[in-house]
Structures are given as structure tokens and as C-alpha cells.
Amino acid sequence: MYRLLIAVSLLVWASQGAAADATLSQQQEAARREQAGLQERIRSLQEQIVRRDQQRQTADEALRESESAISRTSRRLVDLDAQRQAVEETLSRLEAQHTMETAELQQRRDELAAQLRGQYLGNLSPWTALLSGDDPHDIGRNMAWLGYISRSQAQAVERVQETLQRLQETRQESEVQQGKLKELAHETRQEHKQLEAQRAQRQTALAGIEDALREARQQADTLAEDDKRLENLISELGVAIEKQAEQERIERERAEQERLAREQAEQEKARQAREQVEQVRKSEQARRQAEAQAEQQKTESTRQPSAPATPLPGATAQRPDKKLLRPASGPVQGRFGAERPEGGVWRGIVIRAPEGSQVRAVAPGRVAYVDWLSGFGNIMIVDHGEQTMSVYAYNQGLLKEVGDRVEAGDAIATVGSTGGQVEPGLYFELRQAGKPVNPELWLAD
Numbered sequence: 223m224y225r226l227l228i229a230v231s232l233l234v235w236a237s238q239g240a241a242a243d244a245t246l247s248q249q250q251e252a253a254r255r256e257q258a259g260l261q262e263r264i265r266s267l268q269e270q271i272v273r274r275d276q277q278r279q280t281a282d283e284a285l286r287e288s289e290s291a292i293s294r295t296s297r298r299l300v301d302l303d304a305q306r307q308a309v310e311e312t313l314s315r316l317e318a319q320h321t322m323e324t325a326e327l328q329q330r331r332d333e334l335a336a337q338l339r340g341q342y343l344g345n346l347s348p349w350t351a352l353l354s355g356d357d358p359h360d361i362g363r364n365m366a367w368l369g370y371i372s373r374s375q376a377q378a379v380e381r382v383q384e385t386l387q388r389l390q391e392t393r394q395e396s397e398v399q400q401g402k403l404k405e406l407a408h409e410t411r412q413e414h415k416q417l418e419a420q421r422a423q424r425q426t427a428l429a430g431i432e433d434a435l436r437e438a439r440q441q442a443d444t445l446a447e448d449d450k451r452l453e454n455l456i457s458e459l460g461v462a463i464e465k466q467a468e469q470e471r472i473e474r475e476r477a478e479q480e481r482l483a484r485e486q487a488e489q490e491k492a493r494q495a496r497e498q499v500e501q502v503r504k505s506e507q508a509r510r511q512a513e514a515q516a517e518q519q520k521t522e523s524t525r526q527p528s529a530p531a532t533p534l535p536g537a538t539a540q541r542p543d544k545k546l547l548r549p550a551s552g553p554v555q556g557r558f559g560a561e562r563p564e565g566g567v568w569r570g571i572v573i574r575a576p577e578g579s580q581v582r583a584v585a586p587g588r589v590a591y592v593d594w595l596s597g598f599g600n601i602m603i604v605d606h607g608e609q610t611m612s613v614y615a616y617n618q619g620l621l622k623e624v625g626d627r628v629e630a631g632d633a634i635a636t637v638g639s640t641g642g643q644v645e646p647g648l649y650f651e652l653r654q655a656g657k658p659v660n661p662e663l664w665l666a667d
Contacts, residue, residue: 274435281428288421289640295414296619302407309400327382448597545666546584550575550648558660569658570651577646581635583628599640613651
């Protein structure tokens with residue numbers, strides 16, 4: 223009986239151990255399946271991120287091409303408008319010259335007609351001259367003189383008519399050119415509209431891709447990368463500008479040394495000339511000394527005291543601090559240092575302005591960078607010297623090239639919504655020594 227109880231106990235324990243092993247195996251297998259499913263979801267998510275990122279890059283490149291094309295057509299429209307104005311001015315000038323030449327032609331015709339009437343009324347025809355009984359030599363001289371005058375008047379009329387014909391041909395050519403310019407401007411505007419529609423479609427597609435990608439990756443990472451690219455770009459520009467400034471300084475020093483050498487040579491020549499003049503003066507000094515003393519006494523007796531010089535108005539006034547011009551007109555959004563909705567902080571300001579309105583340079587300088595940059599669209603950077611640069615982004619069109627000199631208030635771009643923006647506006651930054659500063663402290667009210 224005791225052995226039976228032990229056997230039963232061992233059987234029960236063995237069955238309980240087998241059940242426990244089966245449970246652990248099942249849990250382990252379930253864990254493996256769960257881990258495999260998790261790995262599959264991670265792999266699928268990674269593939270989705272890669273696909274979305276590739277789609278975004280493709281759409282980003284297409285948007286870049288569209289917005290760069292819009293910038294080129296905007297510039298071409300400005301150039302065509304300038305050519306049209308030049309042709310219109312040429313037509314106005316030709317009209318004035320045509321009127322003047324027409325008046326001169328009428329005057330020459332009137333003179334010729336008056337001459338012919340005078341000959342008729344004065345019986346100055348060849349037959350009446352021969353029958354008059356006057357001296358043949360006098361008659362010959364008079365007839366030759368009248369013939370010369372008649373031919374001169376006729377030639378003057380012909381020259382004026384030829385000039386009018388040339389003016390008419392030139393005016394017709396100008397009108398044809400004006401028509402071609404109008405037609406080309408019309409075609410360019412149509413192309414601009416088509417590019418705008420294409421850009422809108424690509425922006426819509428890009429916005430959809432951005433929404434899907436935002437679910438897998440935070441927008442703050444993209445903005446940080448964009449800001450880093452801009453930081454690197456400005457740093458590289460700063461180094462290049464410093465090198466150029468150093469080269470210009472060396473050239474200025476070389477030019478200054480050459481100028482000083484020339485001045486010294488000229489001073490030496492002047493000194494030698496003065497010595498020669500001094501020798502001549504010494505030979506005549508005794509004779510002229512008495513005359514000079516007498517003249518000096520006469521001058522001192524008649525000299526009147528001069529009034530003190532009046533200082534220029536404002537000569538002692540302090541020059542007030544100058545503010546920079548505003549790059550565009552409109553309300554300011556996204557102020558410097560504030561938190562951005564997508565993450566990060568604003569390094570500049572956004573000025574809301576109508577699309578296509580002018581973007582103006584805030585101060586004199588030279589264009590250092592013109593291109594399309596991810597996150598900023600069509601961007602322009604102007605170097606103002608002394609490690610100060612201004613940044614203009616989101617532009618619809620860029621009107622200047624790298625190396626162009628600009629003055630304060632010059633139109634350098636047009637307001638747009640490039641770089642994936644929803645509303646038109648201008649993104650503006652001000653940098654000193656490569657670091658962003660608050661633009662609102664520098665801009666005029």
C-alpha cells in the first residue's frame with residue numbers, strides 16, 4: 223500500500239512537471255511569435271519611412287524645378303518689360319523726328335514753289351532772257367545761278383523725302399519688334415501661369431507626403447537638419463568673404479605703396495623745380511625787395527578785417543543712429559527666439575506680404591548666394607561687410623545674381639511661398655559673425 227501511494231505520488235508529480243514544461247514552452251513560443259511580429263512591424267515601418275523619404279525627395283526636387291523655373295520666368299518678364307519700354311521710347315523719338323522732318327520737307331517745297339513763281343512772274347525763263355536784248359554774259363550768269371538754286375532746292379527736298387522714308391522703315395521695324403515683345407511677354411505669362419498651376423499640384427502632393435511622413439518621424443528633426451545646412455552654408459560664406467576681404471586688403475596696400483612711391487617721385491621733382499626757382503628768385507630779390515615792402519604797406523593800410531567763418535548747419539550735431547530698411551511690407555509672424563509650432567525656435571522673422579510683391583535689400587552690399595535650399599525655397603544671401611549678412615527666403619522669384627552690387631531699397635526678389643510653405647511671405651534673417659540676431663531691433667518702424 224505504501225509503495226502504491228509512492229508510485230501514485232511520483233506519477234502525479236511527473237504529470238504536473240510535464241504540464242509546467244508544456245506551459246513554459248507555449249509561453250516561450252508565444253514570446254518568439256510576438257518578437258517576430260514586432261520585428262516584422264519594425265521592418266515594415268522602416269521600409270515605409272524609406273519609401274516616404276524617397277517620395278519626399280522626389281517631390282522636393284520636382285518642387286525645386288518648378289519654383290526655380292518660376293523664378294526664371296519672373297526675371298524674364300522684368301527684362302521683357304524693360305525692352306518694351308525701350309522700344310516705346312524709340313517709337314516716341316521717331317515720331318518726333320518724323321514730325322520735324324515733315325515740317326522741313328513742307329518748308330523746302332514752299333521755298334521751291336516760291337522760287338518758281340518768282341521766275342514766272344519776273345519773266346526769268348530762258349526764252350524771255352534771250353529776247354530781252356540784255357548782255358548775253360549777264361543772261362548766262364543769271365540763268366546758271368537760277369539753275370544752281372533750283373537744283374539745290376530740289377536736292378534738299380529729295381534728301382528730306384529719303385530721310386522720311388528711312389524713318390518710316392525704322393518705325394515699322396520698331397512696331398514689329400514691339401509686337402514680338404508683346405507676344406513673347408504673353409507667352410511668358412502663360413508659361414508662368416502653367417508653372418504656378420504645376421507648382422500648386424506638386425505642393426499638394428508634397429503636403430500629403432509630409433503628413434504621412436510626419437507620423438513616422440518628427441518634423442523637428444527635419445527643421446534641425448535644415449537649420450544645420452543653413453548654418454554650414456553661412457559659415458562657408460563667411461570664410462570665403464574673409465579670404466576675399468584679405469585679398470582686397472593686400473591689393474589696397476600694394477596700390478597704396480605704389481601711390482606713395484609715385485608721390486615721392488613727384489615731390490622730388492617738385493623739390494628740384496623749387497630749388498631752380500629759388501635760385502632765380504635770389505638773383506632778383508634785391509631789386510624787388512623795395513617794391514614788395516611798398517606794396518605790403520599799401521595792402522596793410524587798405525585791408526579790412528574779415529568776418530569769422532560761419533560753421534555749416536549741423537556741423538557739430540551728432541549723427542543719429544540709422545535703422546535698416548524693411549525688406550517687405552506686412553505684419554510680422556514667427557518672431558525671433560519664439561517657439562516654432564513644428565519644433566525648435568525662430569532664428570529670424572516671417573513677414574506676411576502679397577505674393578509677387580517686391581523684396582528689397584535692407585542695406586548696400588553684394589549678393590553672396592542665390593539658389594534653392596530645402597526648407598527655405600528660393601533663397602538669397604547678401605553680404606554687407608564687417609561680417610554682417612542678411613538672408614531672404616520663401617521667394618517666388620530671385621532678381622539678382624551672385625556678385626551683383628545692390629543698394630538699400632533695391633528690388634532683389636519677389637514674395638512667394640516656396641520651400642513647401644502654405645501662405646506667401648518673406649522669411650528674413652540677420653547674421654553677425656555667423657550668428658543670428660533679432661532683426662526687429664535693426665529694422666526701421
